[in-house]
Amino acid sequence: MNAPAALSHLVPEVHQREVPAVLLDALKARFGAQCSTAMAVREQHGRDESSFQVPPPAAVVFAESTQDVADAVRLAAQHDVPVIPFGVGSSLEGHLLAVQGGISIDVARMNKVLAINAEDLTVTVQPGVTRKQLNDEIKSTGLFFPIDPGADASIGGMAATRASGTNAVRYGTMRENVLALEVVTASGETIRTGTRAKKSSAGYDLTRLFVGSEGTLGVITEVTLRIYPIPEAISAAICSFPSIEAAVRTTIQVIQLGVPIARVELIDHNTVRMVNAHSKLGLREEPMLLMEFHGSPTGVQEQAETVQEIAAEHGGNAFEWAKTPEERTRLWTARHNSYFAAVQSRPGCKVISTDTCVPISRLADCLLDSVSEADASGIPYFLVGHVGDGNFHFGYLLDPAQPKEREIAEALNHKLVARALELEGTCTGEHGVGLHKMGFLVDEAGAGAVDMMRTIKRALDPRNIMNPGKIFAL
CATH class of the missing domain: 3.30.465.10 (Uridine Diphospho-n-acetylenolpyruvylglucosamine Reductase; domain 3)
Structure with a gap:
């Protein structure tokens, strides 16, 4: 893997294309109040949950139908102006950013x-x-x-x-x-x-x-x-472990035995502490698995008993059940809010989120070495993972006034991705490539495969107007 791959996107390349006034006039004529060039609206559509800073799009079209989208794209194509789709803005990898300028098409009103x-x-x-x-x-x-x-x-x-x-x-x-x-x-x-x-x-x-x-x-x-x-029976449980390794070994054994567990999430002790503070919970501040079982009442009971036995073999303790739908929802809400809990733990911070995924048999090899590196770095972080399918996320919490912290975090991410690829995994299990992982895609797929992707892109989008500057450079 080429060393600059991770560090090359500390600042994304920005090559703004001209958005002519005649296009903006045409959009306003076609869409009226559904088209906005107000700076506040443009800025809202020019950022996501990534830490990149890029100028906003020149205009935002609020589409209400497929015809609206088609007309907006057709007008943009006449002037070779980029088009960036926008949903709710929750992307983590810079997908929504107007790195080549253009217009944003917001489809939130197409919600039927x-x-x-x-x-x-x-x-x-x-x-x-x-x-x-x-x-x-x-x-x-x-x-x-x-x-x-x-x-x-x-x-x-x-x-x-x-x-x-x-x-x-x-x-x-x-x-x-x-x-x-x-x-x-x-x-x-x-x-x-x-x-x-x-x-x-x-x-x-x-x-x-x-x-x-x-x-x-x-x-x-x-x-x-x-x-x-909807499953006839749903049961959720949490189990604390003496170490991350014990929790990971439990997960590997559960999956390899074919237990049809519906969810198994790893939360490290840092994240448990942050979640407790954010969601007013009293969870044991140790590495934890949050699990859910779906099926018939008998099947759910059998699954849970099997997992509990496996967890006990690896030192799992305090196996606690969420006995009501309300308790189950509270636990999963706390898990889903772990990102916001982490951000709250260091006010004003920016987050670099990793997204590797490896074959389940290599999960411990990848995760444990990466934890050691993160601990040694001194950078505050949180760790969560959909470990049942080998996918996990470090979130490095950075002070934006300290550029050195970003360099350290990017270097950690580089080592993590290199390790995942060596173990036949991927640089992104679910977040996508966007801006942040463009160099990693070449390392993972190979130059020949990425060239084939470029060929497809050029064939379907010869003017390169569809969210240009993402996944790979043309």
Whole structure:
């Protein structure tokens, strides 16, 4: 791996393209109040949860329909102006930043659940629907959508970044759960990919091409998803361990034995302390696994007993059950708020979040060495992980007034990714490449594969207007 790969994005390359006044006039004429050039609105759409600072887009279009998206893209294409899709702004890797200028298309108003086909276990939604909204609207059918990245992200954004989250160990990622898409292409044409059928052998799999493309090939305007019956029984538990290694070894054994656990999240002692302070909890400040089991009452009991026995073999103690839905929700809310708890623990800090994923058998090798390096660095951090599928996140908490801290954190991330790739893992398990991992993508996939991606990009977006400057450079 080339040493500069991690440090090259301390400051992203910014090459602003001209956004001519004639385009802004055309957008205002077409969209009226749905188009804004106000600085406050532009700045809101020119930042995400990453630590990068980039000038905002020149204008924001608030799309309310697929036709709105198509018209905005078509107008931008006439002037070779970049288009950046925007959902709720929860990206961690700079996906939303206007590094080449352009316009932002906000799809938050496209927030309708279009069709619920309970008998087929599918649902079709507009891209601005959020995961919590979706589950609220379908719960009366006895069904739910399991992909849970933590933030109340939009479904369009989740598809674009191939999101996963806490339930992926049981239900998979967006890759497995998106059946069909409607997409506005770089020319402003609207196409459909896939069907509601569970499988197909018809032609190229364009759905999988757009899932994970991070807005660089088109704007997603409709998504058809798999949904699942709400389990008859759900049980959650926490278990503390004497060390991170003990918690990780427990997880590896649980997965290798084939226990169909729905969620298994690692929280290190730093993060437990932060969560206790933020969420007013009294959890033991030791490495912890937060687990959830789905199935029949008998099946859930069997799963939980098996896991409890395995945990005891590795020194797990204080195995506690969340006995009510309210207790379970409180625990998972605290877990999902760990990012905000960490930020609160160092007011004014910026966060660099890592996102490696390795084969489950190599999890301990990757994670334990990385913990030792983080401890030795002196940089405050938190550690959480969807360890059931080998995915974990360090969040390094940086003082923005201390550039040296950022250099140290980027160096830690570089070592971590190098280690993950050596263990046949990936630089990003769920956050996507965006700006931050462009160098790592070449190390992981190889120059030939990245060149093939560029060829696809050029074929589908010859003017390079769809979220340019992300994933790889052209």
